[in-house]
Amino acid sequence: MYAIGVDLGGTKTAAGVVSGDGELLFSDTIPTLSRDGSAAILDATASLVAGLVRRADDAGITVKRVGVGSAGVIDAARGVVASATDAIAGWAGTALTAGLAARLDLPASSVLAVNDVHAHALGEAWTGAAAGTSSSLLVAFGTGVGGSFVLDGAPVLGHRYAGGHVGHFASPYACFDGAPLPCVCGGAGHVEAIASGPAIREAYVRLGGSAPAADTRAVFGLAGSGDAIAARAIAVAAAAAGQAVGGLANILDPEVVLVSGGLADAGERWRQPMEAALRAELLPALTGVPVRPAALGNTAAIVGAARLVLEPADAGCAEFTSALTYRRN
């Protein structure tokens, strides 16, 4: 049993052939045509998948199912993009699974989709850093802050498929001069407004940083060169991130916590204060909760997306969507 998993993000789309035990056999990546409209994206994604199907076929492997982890709020029951930011123009409303199924000449039921962070977390829960656990909370800190709570092998998608928006609750750190910092969601004072990657650059400027800092990476570079304001911007973001994840752990009590995303990969300058703040926030009952980096890197969402359409070894074929739809809640 094999499936193709697709990780469709704002800048690139990666896909791969995944075996029934979670092994990624081969993969390919294309730029996402994020300004060209959804038909162009579906065309390009279908071509990407078709190429992998052919490669699999050459290797004697038949693949007839496709799982997608996509940017946006994804209505998993209908396979439609319920809403999305303008990172991909015209993405909201796209009939994602039907569009791919038609282009690939597959039955509509052979293509499933969820939000990419849910796919990411599902991949880690299946074969990554949370493998073997009965519940895990993954929080990703990068361009935005997102997360997913995976319970008994399925991400909790939420009633409106909006579950996992863990960047959009209040953070005491997300204020300046007594006013809450604006958040990209339209609200203010949220975790994402202080703990995302872009928020670090904004904080550097806000705190009076004088060196040119084009992006988050530049602020890390400045901090490494001894710029105290850069170091402070990163430390505050890390503390806000850890406090938020610690609070989420108190609420959800997952078996394991995974922290991922660009900031988690940025080294000890972020990770150490993040984990200190996280542990300071925990209730006594949560002391000792494992906090781990994600293990699958860029392949997590591909593997997790494929998992959507790969039934577990102990389930019959007819039930292959049950874990997903059950968790729709």
Place this chain on the structure above:
Amino acid sequence: MYAIGVDLGGTKTAAGVVSGDGELLFSDTIPTLSRDGSAAILDATASLVAGLVRRADDAGITVKRVGVGSAGVIDAARGVVASATDAIAGWAGTALTAGLAARLDLPASSVLAVNDVHAHALGEAWTGAAAGTSSSLLVAFGTGVGGSFVLDGAPVLGHRYAGGHVGHFASPYACFDGAPLPCVCGGAGHVEAIASGPAIREAYVRLGGSAPAADTRAVFGLAGSGDAIAARAIAVAAAAAGQAVGGLANILDPEVVLVSGGLADAGERWRQPMEAALRAELLPALTGVPVRPAALGNTAAIVGAARLVLEPADAGCAEFTSALTYRRN
């Protein structure tokens, strides 16, 4: 099919006979012997249950199962109090279900227990304000702040049975003079430190309130008489409560949100600013999420506790614990 549900709190213990469709037939209440040790509490609770069994028997109803919602973190698999505050002396470590089963001469498997807030939420999800929904988030604001996320008919208990500690994440309101307010959990700056009932009285004093205010109710009375500081203490607590619940809704995306507890019952002075703050916090995808008061009042935890040991109509008897153990995660 009937069962007895027990709501065992720090000050009183209520129990009742509940039918398979969630009707509370009759009930009784005793004071919890919270200073007398766990054996005395188990003795008294068993007597309470035995009295109800006899009453049921007189009415021609046989009851052989007992569900308990208890104060403390309850290890639902073992039926043991994993940890507890000193509201009930010596409660931590108590073999709750085994102790009751032995005293009632029931098989150990006929008695199940969860934390009382989980029982409360389960009752509301079964026959109360969240009946018919596939997911609900209940948050109770009273002596403490607690909650439970009920998914597909079962509360998400958490890996260490500590899930639902929604009073223990950071609130921007929970600080004074630039320092986070101490929280009863040992941490600081948490929602419970500003949004619980006792926190309102503390805020009144902290803000310079000069009238005698023995308890939360007294602060509401003062606010009703035009005391601006009392009104402010309540408004801040309500805003903190609403902001917290709104953030939780963004994270979990429940079908419906229930707000309960003593503060929710205190009228519009708390409810209106709470709901305004809640709605201000919501992501666009969550706009329109129903926010309701709990409907079952004091009986919710009794009904929910009974539900633990009452199988749904479509499940076989042998599976009656499956919904609970499955959700242990």
